[in-house]
Amino acid sequence: MAAPGDEAELARRIASGGPGGAREAEAELYRRLAPRVRLYGLKHLRDAQAAADLMQQVMLMTIEKLRAGELREPERIASFVFGVCRMVVLEIRRGGARRERLLQQYGEDLAIADAALAPKLDEARVADCLERLAERERAVLVMTFYEDRQAGEVGKALGLTAGNVRVIRHRGLERLRDCVTGAGLRT
Secondary structure, three states: OOOHHHHHHHHHHHHHOOOOHHHHHHHHHHHHHHHHHHHHHHHHHOOHHHHHHHHHHHHHHHHHHHHOOOOOOHHHHHHHHHHHHHHHHHHHHHHHHHHHHHHHHHHHHHHHHHHHHOOOOOHHHHHHHHHHOOHHHHHHHHHHHHOOOOHHHHHHHHOOOHHHHHHHHHHHHHHHHHHHHOOOOOO
C-alpha cells in the first residue's frame, strides 16, 4: 500500500492543476483510493452495486474538490475521502429509511391506486389486433417481444437492417396500440 505522503503529493499536484501531470495524479489517486472506498461501501451498504456507486460518487467529489483547491490539508486526503464516504452512506440510509416509512404509511393506498389506474388487458382484442397488422410488422413484434430478440437478430432473420427493424417495430407498436385502444387500425 502507498505511503500517506504519496497520496498527499498527488493531491497537491491535482490542486495545482499543472499541465498533464494533474491528470496523471488524478488517475493515480483514483487507483489508490477507489478500491478502499469500494470496500467501505461493501461493508456499510452490503450491496456490490451500491458500493460501486459510492466509489464513483466519492471519488468524483474528491477530485472536484481538489481541482477547485477546496481541500486545505492535502496530507489528510484519506481522512477527507472516508469522511465523505461516511456522509454519503448516512444520506443513502436516511433516504432508504424515509422511503420505507412512506411505503408503510401510503403503500396500501398506492397499491389500490395502481390497480384502479392500470388498464385491463383484453387478450382476445390484442390477438385480433395483432392479426390485423401487416405480416412483416407482426413478425418483427413477435420476434422482438415474444422471442426476446435484438433488432440485429430480427433483421438477419427477416433480411432487414437493424434500423429498418426499429422503424417497423415502432410503427407496428403504434398501430397495435391504436387498434387495442379503439382508435382503429391505420393502414
